[in-house]
Amino acid sequence: MLEVKNLHSGYGDVEVLHDISFIVENEIFAVLGANGSGKTTLLKTLSKLLPVSSGSIAWMGDDVTQTAAFDLTGRGVAYVPQEHNVFPDLSVAENLSLGALVGERSKKERLEEVFELFPRLAERTGQLAGSLSGGEGQMLAVGRALMQDPKIIFLDEPSAGLSPMFVDILFERIANTRTNRGVAIVLAEQNALKTLEIADRVLVLSLGEMHLLKDAKNLDRNELMEAYHI
Amino acid sequence: MAYLIFSLSLLLIYIGLAQMLHVQFGLLGVPNFGVVGFWGLGMYSVGVMKVQLDMSFVDSMVLTAALVAVVSYVLGALILRLERQAILCATIAFSAIIALLAVTEKWMTMGVVGLGTIRQPFRIFGLEEILFFFFLLVLIIGVQVYLLKLHKSRLGRLMVAIRDNEELAASLGKNTFRVKIIAFTLTCTIMGVLGGLSAPLNQFLTPNMIVPSITFAVWISLVLGGKEHALGAMLGVFVTFGLFDILIETYAPVSPQFAVLVPNIKLFLYGALLVGVLVYRPKGFLGQSSKADEVLAVLGHGIAIIGSELCEAKNAISKGVDRALNGRKTEDDA
Numbered sequence: 001m002l003e004v005k006n007l008h009s010g011y012g013d014v015e016v017l018h019d020i021s022f023i024v025e026n027e028i029f030a031v032l033g034a035n036g037s038g039k040t041t042l043l044k045t046l047s048k049l050l051p052v053s054s055g056s057i058a059w060m061g062d063d064v065t066q067t068a069a070f071d072l073t074g075r076g077v078a079y080v081p082q083e084h085n086v087f088p089d090l091s092v093a094e095n096l097s098l099g100a101l102v103g104e105r106s107k108k109e110r111l112e113e114v115f116e117l118f119p120r121l122a123e124r125t126g127q128l129a130g131s132l133s134g135g136e137g138q139m140l141a142v143g144r145a146l147m148q149d150p151k152i153i154f155l156d157e158p159s160a161g162l163s164p165m166f167v168d169i170l171f172e173r174i175a176n177t178r179t180n181r182g183v184a185i186v187l188a189e190q191n192a193l194k195t196l197e198i199a200d201r202v203l204v205l206s207l208g209e210m211h212l213l214k215d216a217k218n219l220d221r222n223e224l225m226e227a228y229h230i
Numbered sequence: 231m232a233y234l235i236f237s238l239s240l241l242l243i244y245i246g247l248a249q250m251l252h253v254q255f256g257l258l259g260v261p262n263f264g265v266v267g268f269w270g271l272g273m274y275s276v277g278v279m280k281v282q283l284d285m286s287f288v289d290s291m292v293l294t295a296a297l298v299a300v301v302s303y304v305l306g307a308l309i310l311r312l313e314r315q316a317i318l319c320a321t322i323a324f325s326a327i328i329a330l331l332a333v334t335e336k337w338m339t340m341g342v343v344g345l346g347t348i349r350q351p352f353r354i355f356g357l358e359e360i361l362f363f364f365f366l367l368v369l370i371i372g373v374q375v376y377l378l379k380l381h382k383s384r385l386g387r388l389m390v391a392i393r394d395n396e397e398l399a400a401s402l403g404k405n406t407f408r409v410k411i412i413a414f415t416l417t418c419t420i421m422g423v424l425g426g427l428s429a430p431l432n433q434f435l436t437p438n439m440i441v442p443s444i445t446f447a448v449w450i451s452l453v454l455g456g457k458e459h460a461l462g463a464m465l466g467v468f469v470t471f472g473l474f475d476i477l478i479e480t481y482a483p484v485s486p487q488f489a490v491l492v493p494n495i496k497l498f499l500y501g502a503l504l505v506g507v508l509v510y511r512p513k514g515f516l517g518q519s520s521k522a523d524e525v526l527a528v529l530g531h532g533i534a535i536i537g538s539e540l541c542e543a544k545n546a547i548s549k550g551v552d553r554a555l556n557g558r559k560t561e562d563d564a
Contacts, residue, residue: 049400070401070405090391101388101403
């Protein structure tokens with residue numbers, strides 16, 4: 001589905017990612033690493049919100065290295081940033097309906113699915129997104145991404161700043177999305193232990209480089225700690 | 231009467247400019263500090279075409295709209311990818327260039343000597359001024375109706391999304407730059423058209439009409455009324471230009487010895503009002519308040535506490551009175 005080859009990227013002259021290569025199939029693909037390891041940069045680059053310095057990105061067989069972010073969305077790619085991931089001045093319903101700007105299915109059908117996954121959003125349709133709690137905001141951000149009828153979602157640290165209860169709920173829903181809707185998920189996370197519960201494969205980044213890439217069930221705790229420089 | 235119609239026509243022009251600024255800044259987050267530049271370009275363009283080229287009003291308006299559209303599209307293409315501060319500076323610079331060209335390009339604009347006379351278009355039975363006023367009124371009401379619909383439309387929500395977080399909006403599958411440049415070009419063109427309509431209203435054009443104070447007056451109106459509200463622009467212009475410039479400055483019964491103070495007092499009141507609104511209603515009269523609500527909430531809570539204390543005090547007093555009366559009765563009975 002998604003094939004990344006020898007990817008280099010960063011901010012202006014500062015290169016953050018060095019020679020990253022991996023393939024994501026229909027799975028939960030976790031990207032782990034300490035602060036500053038390049039997780040967010042990787043997801044932003046894959047979403048085409050940051051330019052590729054060199055290397056290539058192929059999606060469903062097409063080279064999308066030079067494709068604009070808005071064009072990628074129409075091809076079934078959704079992105080949920082870590083912060084500022086909702087439109088605070090719009091209501092929950094308006095945020096969700098913005099997700100339906102792309103896709104073929106009716107908005108009503110998609111809304112029903114999102115409300116089934118996150119019933120709390122259905123209770124707050126008229127509420128401004130800026131007044132939601134952190135957990136509800138994350139649910140809305142994931143819900144809006146699902147409204148795009150994606151084939152793959154790039155999720156950037158969805159557990160950041162959430163209470164353990166919300167993290168459990170959110171990860172359960174992420175796993176459900178993968179199982180029930182067949183949506184591939186690239187999940188960048190700090191919460192390694194929780195992520196390993198639902199991930200199929202794991203890419204560990206260290207200072208912008210690939211530290212290791214292997215099946216989640218085969219990942220050794222020491223290998224992980226080494227990548228985190230613990 | 232003629233002066234009142236002139237003032238009200240000018241008020242409508244200001245409302246139109248503020249409505250366009252509302253779309254640019256209130257909905258889309260593009261800070262255009264060159265309002266007077268687009269307005270002045272349109273005004274001088276119609277003036278030159280009418281006076282120097284002897285064109286009809288309709289032809290000059292159509293060509294003016296096309297000219298301003300091209301200029302604003304090119305400017306937008308150059309600046310709309312920049313940071314907001316840069317857009318702000320670039321649009322100020324644009325308006326300064328237009329003001330300067332009106333002075334220096336004498337072969338076209340007659341420079342400081344001035345350009346005129348530009349007659350009003352609807353010359354029927356000497357009613358041209360009032361007919362022109364009603365033409366402007368219909369135009370502004372039409373724009374207002376469209377703005378109210380725009381706020382509830384998908385395009386309106388997309389504009390707010392771009393204002394709130396352009397990067398996130400781009401990940402929703404829409405070309406945000408295209409939305410911005412189309413909206414910027416259209417609204418600047420309408421600002422130019424409003425300038426073109428101001429030419430026959432003023433009849434004689436001089437470069438000192440293109441002054442930054444017009445931009446600031448439109449901005450203040452929008453901020454006071456509520457930059458994000460569909461009716462904010464209209465309310466803001468009524469409160470500033472309508473109340474201060476027309477009602478107070480022109481029609482307030484002030485004795486001649488104090489009349490000279492009125493413009494200064496107006497500026498003082500403008501400033502005080504702006505500071506008050508920014509502190510207590512940062513989103514304008516029609517926007518959501520923050521501090522005002524907090525103050526009201528605290529006051530309400532205080533009144534509720536005092537009320538409950540008073541009720542308790544009243545109950546305690548009545549119990550005491552009852553006890554005293556009953557006690558006296560018992561003593562009397564005994």
